[in-house]
Amino acid sequence: MSVKKDFFESPDYFRIDELLSQEQLMIRDAVRTYVKKEITPVINDYAQRAAFPEHIVKQLGDLGCFGPTIPATYGGGDMDYISYGLMMQELERGDSGVRSTASVQGSLVMYPIFAYGSEAQKQKYLPKLASGEWLGCFGLTEPDHGSDPAAMNTSFKAAPSSGDDTRDYVILNGSKMWISNAPFAQVAVVWAKDESGEVHGLIVERGMEGFSTPATPNKWSLRASATGELIFDNVKVPKENILPGVKGLKGPLSCLTKARYGIAWGVVGAAMDCYDTALRYARERQQFGKPLAAFQLQQKKLAEMITEITKAQLLNWRLGVLMNEQKATPQQVSMAKRNSCEIAVNICRDARQILGAMGITGEYPVMRHMMNLESVITYEGTHDIHLLITGMDVTGLNAFK
Template identity: 50%
Template sequence: MGIDDLLSDEDRAVRDTLRSWAADRVLPHIAEWYERGELPGIRELARELGSIGALGMSLKGYGCAGAGAVQYGLACLELEAADSGVRSLVSVQGSLAMYAIHRFGSEEQKQQWLPRMASGEVIGCFGLTEPDHGSDPAAMRTYAKRDGSDWVLTGRKMWITNGSVAGVAVVWARTEDEGIRGFVVPADRPGFSAPEVRHKWSLRASVTSELVLDEVRLPADAVLPEVSGLRGPLSCLSHARYGIVWGAMGAARTCFETALDYAGSREQFGKPIGGFQLTQAKLADMAVELHKGILLAHHLGVRMDAGTLRPEQVSFGKLNNVREAIEICRTARTVLGANGISLEYPVMRHATNLESVLTYEGTVEMHQLILGKALTGLDAFRG
């Protein structure tokens, strides 16, 4: 579809830098990491990503790259083309933890944390989802109470990417008089722990944790001063969802390219399977949805750069692109036949990862309801 023609020289340079880094540092090892259920050397990887400007890259100042939305999207696409877990590391660092501090933090909080997070010296995480409250964050049980001039946080968060390796967490909690507030919580505070979640069959090359806050005492200036209520965490999620719109197409591209290459070399009945009509139909359908998804992501990126992107448009992109990416991966698996389930090929790894991507940052049902409300003006979330 000539998508490269839509990109500037700087866009292509960003894309090529991330593609080269992923090819060198992720692709040779990712199958082993996935099989072991580990992301070894995550701190070193974070520092490397910081050195090429990939952490908080769409933010301005404080050591961040100040890149455009399209460039950030291309970075997400290339990282997820390698593995969703690596893209999640970057998304949570930049679009959730750093974005929250950059947009809602005090100048002191920004100066203290953002330069070190941009360089990868400090890894961040974002605590919103709880064991019993995912799609309905307003019902969260984690609470913060005043004790003199201090805050004391108690509660649990669940499915937290980067949690066990984070040096700082942005945690959202209920308060008695101020609604939901965000807190910048150093991981070395007494009462803070982050046990790692085990036995995952998806996002295995990613650090996923629970956050436990057992009367964690924080000074008054730990609260994010510029926001209260759900507007804070939801705006962070919208920014992260935008990266997923691109990233899902990276996973889809890898599976499509794997199927296309396999169809040209695998012979049955005396010729490559790519020469059979049913296989060509699969390849054509995959190509159509892949390129439509990238075009949609680019359109949303242009709108974000122009300051005109609306949350329901991000939901449109997240809903469509992740759903289509999963279908592309599943179709690619059928082209590869039994080989499609082997870690010698990337297809099943991407397919299982995308099952998590389908759920986090808003389930299919939540994005359908966001679009339904935008279309009808009627709120169906509770009825």
């Protein structure tokens, strides 16, 4: 396995670090140090092999990256939302797949159990998920239903009774697709309709008969992330595994809001990495007797990169303040997710051009980030869907139907 040295220096053009508390800076720097030591030296090798670095799950748990805003009572970090965002920024600076592992675990698995689960469910699952002993996944997207989760087909019904046996389980059938962590997860939070068409969350455990998680092959994006399907073939799920605190799409959509917040911060980390790589390369690479960085068109690219990164950093910081004050709206989170993804994709592409042919090699992280971000700009709500969310918010008119 080839090991590469990490020379990353974080851009902070508007001295945003001065807006952060000492605790937030310490948390950010701890994750940055971890990424430099454990992720960036080896992640290209895992991406080239399309292999999931399974050993990082326990490391991320030890570092507190799973459920950082969950109370310590359940194994979480009791952290504020800016600290959470900074953690996701640093993880995605290493690789989008690493950040996805943490986002899914914290926002899509631990959060719904914490917010909508029974006390018994919280005690049983959250500490093991927080520590990294267990890995979780989130089942919402289906083969035929991505941006329209209300049309999901996965459903459950009461188990057939036998004599006086009232049965303490339900029968789950259906499938979910494009599920991060699925092939390695011990637990899945699955959203399905009951016999009346109402959506509920169910906690499905590996080992339940009829439950399988085949891996998704042939990915050109998120190659170091484990992606798979969830297949339910008459799975007997105990009734005690149904989340009692929520019904309807409010449940899964609230989870997506938490995850989108983490993505808004995370992809800026990928953009920062590409900018830093391009800046260093442009200073060192000589053409026509001078560094690339001395040419006007290259300076234009770099100036626009740092401008967009700075704008996104400030937007995310303000959103973090609103999250901490419980004033942030899902629509504001939606705007930040879309904006960060768009600027990150554009910055990665410009960085690749600055690096020329070297930009497509594993010697540099740019092409890996580019491929990853093509997934991130689509999942948790596509670019176009988030535009329509903002459009509906400012006009009051629904363009979805």
